[in-house]
Amino acid sequence: MRTDLLYTLKSEDLTKEILQEKLTAHKEVKFVSLAAVDLIGHETDTKIPVSLFLKDLPTFLEGFAAQTDGSSVFLPKIATLNNAKVDMKADLSVHWFVEYNEGLVDEETGKPVGTLKVPCYLYHDGMAVDSRHILTKAEEVLTKDLEKALKEMKNLKEVFGFSSDEMEKVYLTSATELEFWVKSPSTHGDIEALSTSQELKEQYWSKTRGPVRSAMEETLLLMELYGVEPEMGHKEVGGVRAKLTDSGKFEGVLEQLEIDWKFSSPKQTADYELLVKNLVREVFMRYGLEVTFLAKPLEKIAGSGEHTHFSAGVALKNGTRVNLFHSQEGDFLSSLGYGALMGVLKNYEVINPFVTSSNEAFKRLKKGYEAPISIVSSLGYEPSIPSRNRTILIGLIRDEENPMATRFELRAPNPHTNTFLCMASMFMAMKDGVNYAKDKLPKDLLVELSKTPEEDYAYLKKGRAYRTEKDVFDDFSDEERERYFGLPPETVYENIKAF
Known part of the structure; x- marks a missing residue:
């Protein structure tokens, strides 16, 4: 290197x-x-x-x-x-x-x-x-509204621990990851073998070997040289074990991998994603391996997602940073955090075309593959016990020991999602929700977020539920899912009709 x-x-x-x-x-x-x-x-x-x-x-x-x-x-x-x-x-x-x-x-x-x-x-x-400019403007609009909400908050010191005079700037952070399939050029998937391996979770976080290991490690080292700060590279759930030939080389490589890196500003996050994709393609190619970022390259086998994370904070003049979504009062979220989440859930039909923009991507969003099919969120059973429900669209990620880690994870994007427009549309939806929630109590917003389809509230739509701690795939019938969370689109045409 x-x-x-x-x-x-x-x-x-x-x-x-x-x-x-x-x-x-x-x-x-x-x-x-x-x-x-x-x-x-x-x-x-x-x-x-x-x-x-x-x-x-x-x-x-x-x-x-x-x-x-x-x-x-x-x-x-x-x-x-x-x-x-x-x-x-x-x-x-x-x-x-x-x-x-x-x-x-x-x-x-x-x-x-x-x-x-x-x-x-x-x-x-x-x-x-262009996409970059749209994200730039969306970030400016949301940070401006968050700053205004903080300055208008009468109990700001009590809620967040600082006064408006101590604020230097409001900022947004985001992060993403990259899942992809890698294979030998002549290898074609044996669906039965892949399905068996997937059901038994034989590949998930198992050891990488041969050229896959070398390519993965070289990619991570290069990311460090570029300042991307990789956090982890590992095998994903899909794939089968490669065979070692008499010549000492591996053949029949067919594996699903994931690479994660640290958060950054929204535009830098999107640029990092483009850089890492190029690094992966070039490095794995030098080891004689093909890479695909398709959302669903193999029918009936787990596709590749690109979970995207969102948070907001304020930098104080004394150098301290405060997470604006984290609650310092023992709630799941602050009022601004609830507003951001509710804005996404209410407006997701309009966000969705920017997240899932191809029929290939819709092939991944199927029941049972950890890809979301319904507009619903999860917070956990208790604020003191963070949990992660992998069957929902957008989840709350928290760490009681690290308030700065409080963020939302959107699980629908895939490697071909335009990350610039995905984040821009999310920020505009968050702005809508923040402006509704900024003068309300977290406990009241939790009640509205946890409403049943029959209940009618000022912001979230009647006829929908927006939160569940259950397994969306297995604990609801198809009819129940549609009644609670709406009918999800299955094609680009159905998706775009939301406009």
């Missing part, structure tokens, strides 16, 4: 002087790629010689870095055939990464050729129209 390469340029390093210094010192970085994410989640890739980038650095940093005709990005009803000009503008608020081509060595330095990825916004007719 090479430690003499330039892997990351932090947001505070994105000045003309530092970029000039770093890129001049690392001559192995030969190209710059302008990476914008369109509305379908596609990330652009270009190859601009770094010499041209350095020559026109002020324009790249302060103006529009490049222009395209719109054919390379998905912006329906925006970039049209007769008005297709799209400009790209660099995002200086996140880290930039250098990706290396291990198959091409720079003759001058003896190092692999690197490409500096520059995250960009897309502008059309002077207006930002």
Whole structure:
């Protein structure tokens, strides 16, 4: 593992002087790629010689870095055939990464050729129209409303332990993970063997071996070099054991894996996901293994999810940070936490098209595979005893010893979910709920969240239940699930009708 390469340029390093210094010192970085994410989640890739980038650095940093005709990005009803000009503008608020081509060595330095990825916004007719910008604005709106709610809270000191004068800024945090299948190129799944292994949980958290182990470990080490802070890599529930041949090599590799990393700001979380996907593809390919991020690559076998986590906090002027969803009064959640959760549950039909946007993704959302099929949440039986119900859509994760760990886990996303738009839609729904709940007591919000379908409240809809501690798959019949939690969509068409 090479430690003499330039892997990351932090947001505070994105000045003309530092970029000039770093890129001049690392001559192995030969190209710059302008990476914008369109509305379908596609990330652009270009190859601009770094010499041209350095020559026109002020324009790249302060103006529009490049222009395209719109054919390379998905912006329906925006970039049209007769008005297709799209400009790209660099995002200086996140880290930039250098990706290396291990198959091409720079003759001058003896190092692999690197490409500096520059995250960009897309502008059309002077207006930002891409996924990154939408997330940026959604984050701004929610933090602004949370800050306003705190300043208007008469008992702020009693509830959270600080006064409005002590606040420096409100911030959001998020995190995600990556599940994927890996296989030998010529391997095809034996559904019976896979099903048996899954039922017996033979693969879950079992030992990785051979090229899978090497590729996993190299990926985790690379993530550390990029500053992503990996937490864990392990086998998931799907897969069968590979066979060792007479030549000492493994064949028939077919395994499901998961990689987790630490939380960050929303945009940085989405950028980390894109980086880790690319690392996984490149590293596993060097070990002769194919990777797929499809939500359901094998029928009747567990698919790949991408659970996404959300929280909010306030940074105080004395350096202390306080979790705004955590209750300091012995409740499951603060009033703001209840509001955020209720906003998501009430508005999930509108969020869902941004989370589950393909028929492939709907194949994963089936009863019994730990993928959510109903709009329902779980809190646990008692605030003092945190629990995790894996059959619900969005759950509360708490640690009594660590208040900063209080967060929500959305279980519906998959590796092809556009994480930028998923988070943006969640934040807008949370804003709606926070504005309803900000002046209410946690105990009253808990009663409303725990309502029966027949009960009528001011915010959550009559005819629906929104909380259960039961097994959604096994403890309800199909008719009961529909009566309590609504009829879930099964296709993209049914999903989009919510609009």
